[in-house]
Amino acid sequence: MLNADQAEQSLPQAANEADDMGLPPLLLGTYTPKVDDKGRLALPAKLRGQLGQGLVMARGQERCVYLLPQSEFRRVAVQIQRTSMGNKAAREYLRVFLSGAVEQKPDKQGRVLLPQMLRDYAHLSDDVVVIGVGTRAEIWDTKAWESYLESKEQGYSDIADDVLPEVEF
Template sequence: MADQSNEQARNTAFAEPLDVSSRGADAGQSSMGTQAVATGVGQSEPLLLGTYTPKIDKKGRMALPAKMRAQLGDGMVMARGQEKCVYLLPQAEFRRIASRIQRASMGNKATRSYLRVFLSGAVEGEPDKQGRVLVPQNLRSYASLGDDIVVIGVGTRAEIWDRESWDEYLAAQEEGYSDIADDVLPAVEW
C-alpha cells in the first residue's frame, strides 16, 4: 500500500503532458542547435535530446555536452532522479516541479516523504569556464556514478546515469518499447 502511495506521488509530481497548443507551435533552434518549444511569452522551455558519454574526473566534475549548455543555462539544479540516476534541470524547470510537489496535499505521507528526499538532495550548480559542473558526492553515490557515465536528454531535463546501469535499463526497456507506446501515445495527435 505504501509503495502504491509513493508511486502515485511520483506520478503526480512528474506526469504533466506538454501542451504546445497553449504555448504556440513555434519550434526554434538555439545557437547551439538544440530545439526549444516557444512558450508564447518570450521564454522557451528546453527540449533536451540525445545521448552523450562524458567522463567524471577525479574531482567529480563532468563536462556538460555543448548542445545542452545553452538549454540548461548558467544556473541549474541537480537532484536525485528515479531509477538511480541524477536529474539535471534548468532552474525554472526545477522550481516548477518543486512547486507542483509542494502544492500536493501535505497531509499525504508519501508526498511529504518524496518532497524531503527530492529537495534534500538537490544542489544548485553552474558550469565553470570549461563547461564542467561538479556532480556532488552524495549524488554520485546515490546513482553509483563512476567515471564512465551517460548523459541523456529527456525533454525538459537531462539525466546522468552510470553507463552500465543505463545500458541495462535501455536493453530492458527496448524490448517492450512498442507495447509502452500503445499506453503512452494514444492521447498524442500526430
C-alpha cells in the same frame, strides 16, 4: 526533409522559438562525457545553453541524477509542494527530492561538480551517460543505463499505444 546539417542548424532556432513562447527547453540526445578525478563533469555542449547559467542536480528515479534548468526545478518543486501536507507520500518524496538537490553553475569550460552524495546515490563512476529527457537531462552510470535500456526495449514497443494514443508518427 532536413539533412543532418540543416537539422543541426534548426535546433538552436527551435530552442529560441521555445524561449519566445515561454516553453521550457527541450533536452534531447545521448552523450558520453567522462567524470574527471575531481568529480567534475563536462556538460555536453548541446545541452549547456539549454540548461542555462545555473542548474539544479537532484536525485532522480531509477538511481540516476536529474539535471534541471533552475526554472524547471522550481516549477516541479512548487507543483510537489502544492500537494496536501496531509499526504504522507508527498511529504516523503519532497524530503528526499529537495534534500538531495544542489544548485550548480558551470565553470568556463562547461564543467559542473557532481557532489559525492549524488555520485554515491546513482553509483556513478567516471564512465557516465547523459541523456536528454525533455525538460530535464539525466546522468546515468554507463553500465546501468545500458542494462536499463536493454530491459525496457520490448516494453517500449508494447506500451506505445497506451502512452501515445493521440500522437501520430
